[in-house]
Amino acid sequence: MIDRNDVILKVDNLKTHFRTDEGIVKAVDGVSFSLRKGETLGFVGESGCGKSVTNLSLMKLIPSPPGRIVDGKVLFHDRDILKMKENEIRGIRGNKISMIFQDPMTSLNPFLKISTQLVETIILHQKKNEKESRKRAIEMLELVGIPAPAKRIDSYPHQFSGGMRQRVMIAMALSCNPEILIADEPTTALDVTIQAQILELIKDLSEKLGTATILITHDLGVVAGMCDTLNVMYAGRIIEKSDVSTLFSDPKHPYTIGLIKSVPRLDKKTGQKLYSIKGQPPNMIGMPECCPFHPRCEHTMDICRKKYPPVYDNGSGKTVNCWLFPAEPGNYSDEHKSADEHHMTGGAV
Amino acid sequence: MSTALLEVKNLKMHFPIEEGLLFKKQVGAIRAIDGISFEIKAGETLGLVGESGCGKSTTARTIAQLYKATEGEIIFNGRDLASLDSRELLSERKNIQMVFQDPYASLNPRMTVTEIIAEPLIIFKNRGLMTISKKEITERAEFLMEKVGLSSFFRNRYPHEFSGGQRQRIGIARALALNPKLILADEPVSALDVSIQAQILNLLADLQSEYNLTYLFIAHDLAVIEYISTRVAVMYLGKIVEVSSSKVIYKKPLHPYTEALLSAAPIPDPEIEKKRKRIVLSGDVPSPDRARTGCYFYDRCPKKMEICKNNIPELTETGEGHHVACFLYFSP
Ligand SMILES: Nc1ncnc2c1ncn2[C@@H]1O[C@H](COP(=O)(O)OP(=O)(O)O)[C@@H](O)[C@H]1O
Ligand SMILES: Nc1ncnc2c1ncn2[C@@H]1O[C@H](COP(=O)(O)OP(=O)(O)O)[C@@H](O)[C@H]1O
Ligand SMILES: [Mg+2]
Ligand SMILES: [Mg+2]
Numbered sequence: 040m041i042d043r044n045d046v047i048l049k050v051d052n053l054k055t056h057f058r059t060d061e062g063i064v065k066a067v068d069g070v071s072f073s074l075r076k077g078e079t080l081g082f083v084g085e086s087g088c089g090k091s092v093t094n095l096s097l098m099k100l101i102p103s104p105p106g107r108i109v110d111g112k113v114l115f116h117d118r119d120i121l122k123m124k125e126n127e128i129r130g131i132r133g134n135k136i137s138m139i140f141q142d143p144m145t146s147l148n149p150f151l152k153i154s155t156q157l158v159e160t161i162i163l164h165q166k167k168n169e170k171e172s173r174k175r176a177i178e179m180l181e182l183v184g185i186p187a188p189a190k191r192i193d194s195y196p197h198q199f200s201g202g203m204r205q206r207v208m209i210a211m212a213l214s215c216n217p218e219i220l221i222a223d224e225p226t227t228a229l230d231v232t233i234q235a236q237i238l239e240l241i242k243d244l245s246e247k248l249g250t251a252t253i254l255i256t257h258d259l260g261v262v263a264g265m266c267d268t269l270n271v272m273y274a275g276r277i278i279e280k281s282d283v284s285t286l287f288s289d290p291k292h293p294y295t296i297g298l299i300k301s302v303p304r305l306d307k308k309t310g311q312k313l314y315s316i317k318g319q320p321p322n323m324i325g326m327p328e329c330c331p332f333h334p335r336c337e338h339t340m341d342i343c344r345k346k347y348p349p350v351y352d353n354g355s356g357k358t359v360n361c362w363l364f365p366a367e368p369g370n371y372s373d374e375h376k377s378a379d380e381h382h383m384t385g386g387a388v
Numbered sequence: 389m390s391t392a393l394l395e396v397k398n399l400k401m402h403f404p405i406e407e408g409l410l411f412k413k414q415v416g417a418i419r420a421i422d423g424i425s426f427e428i429k430a431g432e433t434l435g436l437v438g439e440s441g442c443g444k445s446t447t448a449r450t451i452a453q454l455y456k457a458t459e460g461e462i463i464f465n466g467r468d469l470a471s472l473d474s475r476e477l478l479s480e481r482k483n484i485q486m487v488f489q490d491p492y493a494s495l496n497p498r499m500t501v502t503e504i505i506a507e508p509l510i511i512f513k514n515r516g517l518m519t520i521s522k523k524e525i526t527e528r529a530e531f532l533m534e535k536v537g538l539s540s541f542f543r544n545r546y547p548h549e550f551s552g553g554q555r556q557r558i559g560i561a562r563a564l565a566l567n568p569k570l571i572l573a574d575e576p577v578s579a580l581d582v583s584i585q586a587q588i589l590n591l592l593a594d595l596q597s598e599y600n601l602t603y604l605f606i607a608h609d610l611a612v613i614e615y616i617s618t619r620v621a622v623m624y625l626g627k628i629v630e631v632s633s634s635k636v637i638y639k640k641p642l643h644p645y646t647e648a649l650l651s652a653a654p655i656p657d658p659e660i661e662k663k664r665k666r667i668v669l670s671g672d673v674p675s676p677d678r679a680r681t682g683c684y685f686y687d688r689c690p691k692k693m694e695i696c697k698n699n700i701p702e703l704t705e706t707g708e709g710h711h712v713a714c715f716l717y718f719s720p
Contacts, residue, residue, distance in 0.1 A: 085581035260654025264661035315586035
């Protein structure tokens, strides 16, 4: 079970911006959340809302230029990663915090045998000798379900199918017993039957190894089965945060509600017409300080066009950024204070 | 009882594998479709679903006459397309249009929206298959833009100035230009975000009822297929393994592959997901590069029997309108 107090990662008011010819893209604009030991935390939202940039920022993996982390803290065991020197971060990346991506070839070198890549990672991070490392590598391949791992470890990535390469990448990511696994759309390119295998694998292994997982996906079905907690993102911010069952049974933000309703369901009769959110996500250049969802929202009020909504916190871990839920003074949680103060520049609510 | 607009009989599309530099010699074949039969009635939507590489796109492309079928018949509007001369074929082709997954790749980046939508009309006019004035062409293009939910204010813009969803609308408008009867939609919503996907699915449904269109709708998302389809055909490795009405196939899947697909599809409800037992298929879809003498699903089937090894189950009607190719339901 998750110990609610065992926070290993705390992100506070993170802002990552990109300079482009059209102007500044505020890809991530005041994101705060925390991750607890053993927790599986999901990030959902439509493409371009800032899920990947948020999580790349945690590891300071933002290409600069054009990108820059302009504000915020990323506290890993109470130490700010954003303030660490590059060589110190290298000791965390791939060792204490590992990432896997949609395309396994972003992590695998096509010209090197799987064995070379896996063994090197283990030697680099775990101070084991070559022989021990190879043994550990074979164990990991076995753990992720590669048949005949002792033989296949000397293959090249192209000799594996897409699903198998994904397994190898997971083996590599977990070979150093990381505390946190960040999986960015790990099954988006795979067929449903293979997706089911890979998700099962991530779930089993993170439970077995006690790894906390951040799962990024645009697929609400995937998060429903995998996550304990969800962050729903829209236009560079988290607009609703909740435990997974409340998020689906009692969504609060009109965007979350719309998103859930627009997915056709296998288990329910969909009506004649599918619900759809009108319009499309905003481009994130020169966005005024209003609710970015207001042009698509069914409940837009005057205030929504003028000010970014405050963070409403129900006190038990659910937050919503929407003027339908105006925050009361007592409702501010610590986690959001700094983000709020920023949004509210120029006046109290 | 409505009649079949399209009837496909024992269709095969084998792509030759060749070797040799100077004198190419065929050494084998990719059996992308390997003997499929189905029909689509006027006004209905047949959903075609299956994992990648199972032959869905090849099916659409072969029907659209982009490939010359290796074997079999494609009967459209009562006539076998293979028996038509090139002029007859071209004029029948106007009734069959395609919509693609990636609207960006299928739209010419150097043409404006109106030019893209009007292009099929201009081609038909230039070949003398249609009389239409320049003014009428422009009017039709602008009418179609509005019809698919794009303001004709943007008529002179280029594809890159539109979002993914809007580009898919352009692709749909272009497919409608010649007033087709059948639309072959190859994963038209697979690349779109859910909120945009819902908009496009609704648009396709509206256009269907307004113009009495018939759809072959390809997707790998089972829930999308269920929402849009009257009937559903499930493909595996170049074969159709099950066909039934959309209502029945989801409630009572017969083929072990259909069962596995349904059980793998995630449902956006944590309470349901918690309780679900999944049928996890082992391995990947094999390559269709060899002839088979047993059931095509044999390697991965959790219910395989001795008889499946050396006999090919044909698609057989087991209940009203419910066809399945599996020896669990009949003997060879
Ligand atoms: N290298 C970059 N240069 C400019 N803009 C970028 C860059 N990387 C990401 N962005 C922008 O940041 C925003 C968020 O992107 P991303 O985090 O990748 O979205 P998601 O993962 O939610 O689909 C997008 O608007 C994207 O265009
Ligand atoms: N032009 C082609 N030449 C050779 N093989 C092809 C060609 N087009 C498709 N294939 C092969 O045929 C099979 C079916 O492909 P496709 O119809 O694209 O499947 P789907 O659309 O279901 O993903 C695959 O194995 C694919 O590699
Ligand atoms: Mg992303
Ligand atoms: Mg395809």
